Amino acid sequence: MITDPELDGEWDTERAAEPAEQLAPRERAAAATSRPWLWALGGVVVASAVWAGGLYALGDKLAAPTLSYRATKNLCADFRAQALSGITGDLHKRPVNKEVSHPAADVATCVLNNNADYPRDFSVYMTVELHKKVDPSTEFGVPSVDDLANVGDLRTEEVPDLGERAVMMTWAGERGLNLKVLDGGAVFDLRVYATTFAEKDGRPATDSNAVQAAAIADVRELMAALKD
Known part of the structure; x- marks a missing residue:
């Protein structure tokens, strides 16, 4: 019969298999405990390789993006909203402006309404985020938790020829919309x-x-105004 190969790699087909040597209890315990360490070591190596491979694959996404836009000092002044005002009436009757600078991103928000007092007919919220640490494309176009929970039937479609990528989300009987554009960080x-x-x-x-x-049209004009 065919026996196990010798340590030097040669097969011996003439000699019967010899019984395995009996190990002392202490030696058997040492052998038993050594094998899990070998498997654990192999698992660490594999996990490290997968983790390193994932970082390599995400390298471009984890790197700081090259910004193509400048930070705004007054978004409500830069965001003229002329096309929307042509439909809703003047939106700059009581603008609310806010900017926040953070090591990871500069964020500016402008809130416009076509009525200075309540009730308001049209309300417009414009936000610009300049990402300085991580490429924002990894999560772009993902609806917020609030949108998914509150707006019901949410429809999303791509908008061509606007930035690197643009999506339009509509909801609530098409009386609400969200236009998001990704471009230059x-x-x-x-x-x-x-x-x-x-x-x-x-x-x-x-x-x-x-x-x-x-x-x-209004977002395209704002992008041109803030182009660095």
């Missing part, structure tokens, strides 16, 4: 909320397609 996030697109207080009726087109 920056994320432009525009949200429009309306009580109605029908005629109201002398404002002509409009449709969601016109509001979406106006949102795209």
Whole structure:
């Protein structure tokens, strides 16, 4: 019969297998405890290789992006919203502006309304994030938890020819929309909320397609204004 190979790699087909040597209890214990260490060591090596491979694959995403836009000192002044104002009426009646500078990102927000007092017909929220540490493309286009929980039927579609990538999300009977644009390490996030697109207080009726087109035009103009 065929026996186990000798240590030097040669097969011996003539001699019967010899019984295994009996190990003393202490030696058997040492042999038993040594094997898990070998498997554990192998697992560490494999896990380290997978982790290193993952970092290599994500290298470009983890690296700080090259910013193509400047930080704004007054987003409400830079964001003119002319196309949307043509539909909703003047949106700059009571602008609210805020900027936050952080080692990871510069964030600016502008809130516009077409009515200085309540109730408000149209409200517009414009946010610009300049990411200085990590490429924002890894999570771009993922709806927020609040959106998923509160807006119900959320529809998302790609917007061509706008930045590196752009998506339009609509909800609530198309009376709300969110346009997000990724470009040059920056994320432009525009949200429009309306009580109605029908005629109201002398404002002509409009449709969601016109509001979406106006949102795209206004964000495109803002991107040009902040281009570094």
